Amino acid sequence: MSSKESNREDDSIPTIADSRFKQTFKNVQGLLKGRSFPGKVLITRTSEPPDMSMLYSPNSGRSFSDNDIGPSEQVDRTFEDGYLNDSSPDSNSSSNKMKSSSSSVQDLSNQLQKTSMGGEATGSARVMKFTKELSTPTVILERLRELAWSGVPNYMRPTVWRLLLGYAPPNSDRREGILRRKRLEYIDCVAQYYDIPDTDRTDEEINMLRQIAVDCPRTVPEVSFFQQEEVQKSLERILYTWAIRHPASGYVQGINDLATPFLVVFLSEYLEGNIDGWSMSNLPQATILDVEADCYWCLSKLLDCMQDHYTFAQPGIQRLVFKLKELVRRIDEPVSKHMEDQGLEFLQFAFRWFNCILIREIPFQLVTRLWDTYIAEGDSLPNFLVYISASFLLTWSDELQKLDFQEMVMFLQHLPTQSLTDVELEMVLSQAYMWYTMFNSSPSHLAN
Incomplete structure (x- = not known):
């Protein structure tokens, strides 16, 4: 999201950066069970088949339920409700947020312990927030964007996507006609x-x-x-x-x-x-x-916002591949050096990642959740894709350092993501946003 959009946010509403940071802190500190951030995301594999339920499509007129959000969203709201009450409104910089957040680990642990008891209530509360925003005569897109970044209830997704992409107007009276x-x-x-x-x-x-x-x-x-x-x-x-x-x-x-x-x-x-x-x-x-x-x-x-990704020679994608290489070098020098020593070029695997914005790399039933975040990012999506891709790649940092050139090429072109869960995807997104917060504010970072 652009700084201009953030500045238009109502003062009574927490900024989008604040909200996402709290979600990020929850995911990384809670689900990684004590790892210090930025840290590496450890994705585990499960024997359960992919859950296709997130592609279920209830009628738009039915009442909502907790099935409309994922388990990680229930954790988000349980934590956020407590964190918002405890956080200081004067903490504006990312560094201040990180320092104050570190002192809240015990509170976070207590909140996570309550997730099983409070998930139902917080899930319904989240759907109610979407309902409230969408029922106003004129939707405030910044607020809707903030909610959508962490995932949209399935049956609200068509309406939310139309609004955030600028296809449907915020004014409800004009929407049907347009x-x-x-x-x-x-x-x-x-x-x-x-x-x-x-x-x-x-x-x-x-x-x-x-x-x-x-x-x-x-x-x-x-x-x-x-x-x-x-x-x-x-x-x-x-x-x-x-x-x-x-x-x-x-x-x-x-x-x-x-x-x-x-x-x-x-x-x-x-x-x-x-x-x-x-x-x-x-x-x-x-x-x-x-x-x-x-x-x-x-x-x-x-x-x-990605026109030059698909023009002659696709310069936009090549630019993102270069940025990804530089970002990985800054975050995880050992794996970066290993890939360089083996002669592996990022273009050999990351070109497809950016060309299809990771659709081919994850189970299709998770794509719509991923795209909630994409669409919420708006014009900032191409830049944020670099951080998502870095988080995705470094999930397998330890494995990659054990492979030679040919093995790495085969591994990265056939990633073991068949059993990737929605919670693990949330971890990738949260890690990406944390790195975005830490690195992207540097004026000299990843020069074109």
Whole structure:
């Protein structure tokens, strides 16, 4: 989030930095059980299959429950409620926050012990905060962004994403009309650019459409939903229309992955249950086009801050890879030196990380939670991606230092994340934000 946005925050509301720091301190001090920060995240593996419940889609009209938030969010609220009451309003700098936070470890431990008893109440309280913000005549985006950074209840996610991406207006009176107009505009674009014979396309456009048609069946192959013909056709329409209307980059492999979280989230307003049981063939064509329109516009908004990631030679991604290398060197010199000694270039694995913003590196059922934080970051997302990637990479610092060049390449291209849990993902995000707080304020840090 930009400093300008932070300055607009109401004085009666804790700043976003304060809130995230408290969440970060909780995660790192509590879940790492005493490790001093910044520290390394230790991700453990479980034998349990991935929980697909976070892709469940209740109707928007049903009442909320604690199932709408993850267990780590329940911990967040239990800790934060106690911490907010104890923290000093005069502590503004990150260093002061860290010093005052260190003296609160015992209080933190006591709060964590109460999690099992207080999780239900704090979970409901968190959903109530979202409900309160979304029910106002004009949503205050800074407050909504602060809440969304730590995760959005599943059935509220479509509304929250539309608002934070600037697709839906904060004013509730204007929202329905603007969404209707933008959806009609998308339908017109499809008719103008997609629903035409190849004889009306240039050779470049024909080749681009063919490449998209090849990539769509390859998108998220481990999730059967994306193998449905109707789903692939929707992706094809969205991606081709976007590429035609953004000629500076056109279609680049990897953008197909970026459309998938939007498709799942906006379909969740119409399809219930586990994503493995979804079928778009049961939906009216008008509904499918509305969903596609929302995906198209939100994808466009997301990519607005990353345009140079997908232009010729993708300079934006190369810049982030360089920053990641420098950040890892500052945080964990032993693993940085080992990778350098073995001749491993960050470009060999991190290019895909940034190109697909880590979608291919984690189980798909965790992607929407990760994207809550992405979307809450707004225009700051590209920079924050560097810190998320560093936190993600250094999860395996000890393992990497035991591998030679070939073993490291294979390991980093096939990370053991199949059993990654939502709590472990929260740890990665919290570690990333802590490093962002510690390092990014330095004017000379990671020069372009």
